Amino acid sequence: xxxxxxxxxxxxxxxxxxxxxxxxSVGSISDGYWWSxxxxxxxKGLEWIGDxxxxxxxxxxxxxxxxxxxxxxxxxxxxxxxxxxxxxADTAIYFCARENYHxxxxxxxxxxxxxxxxxx
Amino acid sequence: QSALTQPPSVSxxxxxxxxxxxxxxxxxxxxxxxxxxxxxxxxxxPKVLIYGSRYRPSGVPDRFSGSKSGTSASLVxxxxxxEDEADYYCQSxxxxxxxxxxxxxxxxxxx
Numbered sequence: 001x002x003x004x005x006x007x008x009x010x011x012x013x014x015x016x017x018x019x020x021x022x023x024x025s026v027g028s029i030s031d032g033y034w035w036s037x038x039x040x041x042x043x044k045g046l047e048w049i050g051d052x053x054x055x056x057x058x059x060x061x062x063x064x065x066x067x068x069x070x071x072x073x074x075x076x077x078x079x080x081x082x083x084x085x086x087x088x089a090d091t092a093i094y095f096c097a098r099e100n101y102h103x104x105x106x107x108x109x110x111x112x113x114x115x116x117x118x119x120x
Numbered sequence: 121q122s123a124l125t126q127p128p129s130v131s132x133x134x135x136x137x138x139x140x141x142x143x144x145x146x147x148x149x150x151x152x153x154x155x156x157x158x159x160x161x162x163x164x165x166p167k168v169l170i171y172g173s174r175y176r177p178s179g180v181p182d183r184f185s186g187s188k189s190g191t192s193a194s195l196v197x198x199x200x201x202x203e204d205e206a207d208y209y210c211q212s213x214x215x216x217x218x219x220x221x222x223x224x225x226x227x228x229x230x231x
Contacts, residue, residue, distance in 0.1 A: 036220070045122065046166070046209055046222040061219055095165055103172065104154040104213045105220035110165035 002027035004096050004111035012090075012118050018083040022096030022111055029077045030054045034099040036107060037070070037081045039092040047092075051099050052079055086118045123148065124210050124223035131229040137198040140226045142210035144191045148221060153213045155193040157186055160207045160225075169208070170195060197228070205230045 008020035022035070029035065037049040050060040052070045060068050064083070072079040083090060093113040100106040125143040132138040142155060149155060154173045158166035168177050170186035173193065185196045193212075197204055210223040 045225045046211075048220040048222065051220075059219065062217075099220075104156065105211070106154075106156050106168070106171050107158075107166070107211070107220075108168055108171070108177075110167070113165050 002098055002109040004098065004109060006094060006096050006111045006114040008114060008116070010115055010117060012086050012116060013120055014087055014118055015085055016118075018086050018090060018094075018116055018118075019080065020094055020096075020114065020116070021078050021080045024077040024079075024098075027098075027109075029072070029079070030074050034101045035072065035079045036097045036099040036105075038095045038097055038107065038110075040095065040113070041089075041092040048105075049081065049083075049094075051101070051105075053101075088118050090116070091118045092116060122224040123214050123217060123221035124212065126208075126210060126223035126226045128224070129227045129229065131231055132197075132200045133231045134200050134202065136200050137196065138200065138228065140195040140197075140208050140210075140228070142193040142195070142223050144193065144212060145214075146191060147216035148191075148212045148214040149188055149193060150191040151215045153215065155186065155188050156211045157184075157195045158209045158211065160209065162207070166209060200230050202230050204228060 003026040034051045036051040052058045067084045095113045096111045097107040098109040157170040159169045160166040173188040214221045
């Protein structure tokens with residue numbers, strides 16, 4: 001049973017940078033799956049942010065592409081998200097998930113999510 | 121505006137059945153990409169309910185079934201139980217947008 005856990009600051013200042021890490025505590029991070037970030041806001045529902053392969057290849061949501069970067073550290077079984085120039089619109093619950101890239105991007109295991117609030 | 125369209129809410133009495141629709145387009149369902157359905161109880165992470173348009177993960181009751189035809193997909197829940205009250209999301213891949221897309225979510229109320 002794969003287990004994922006998000007970690008990072010719950011508060012970020014406007015125009016600042018949101019940084020989150022997802023740790024895969026059970027299961028492998030290097031067995032061919034991709035790893036995704038998804039966020040959820042009351043007004044917009046679930047929004048796919050981007051994904052990363054253990055080899056480092058990334059795909060980003062075009063609406064966020066200019067502000068996001070993702071990285072992965074397979075030795076630590078962690079992958080990370082950075083979102084720059086945040087505004088109140090980036091306030092959301094952020095989930096990390098395991099992605100089945102070749103199965104219409106099925107997200108079969110999710111972390112519990114972490115609430116990030118953009119506020120001064 | 122979501123690439124996949126779901127009704128905001130549906131409801132049904134215990135024991136009855138409901139259908140949740142998910143309307144896509146030629147660049148997702150119509151292009152052959154599967155639909156996945158997630159159930160989300162408030163305060164928790166989404167959980168896979170149906171994957172590959174019609175397959176249930178182990179542990180998901182057979183009261184839940186999924187289908188896809190053309191540019192539309194459906195989730196059918198029979199024998200409604202109070203514990204089914206939750207939000208349901210459809211998800212697929214869009215070949216034109218080049219990323220995973222979700223429906224806006226449907227809240228199921230068990231009357």
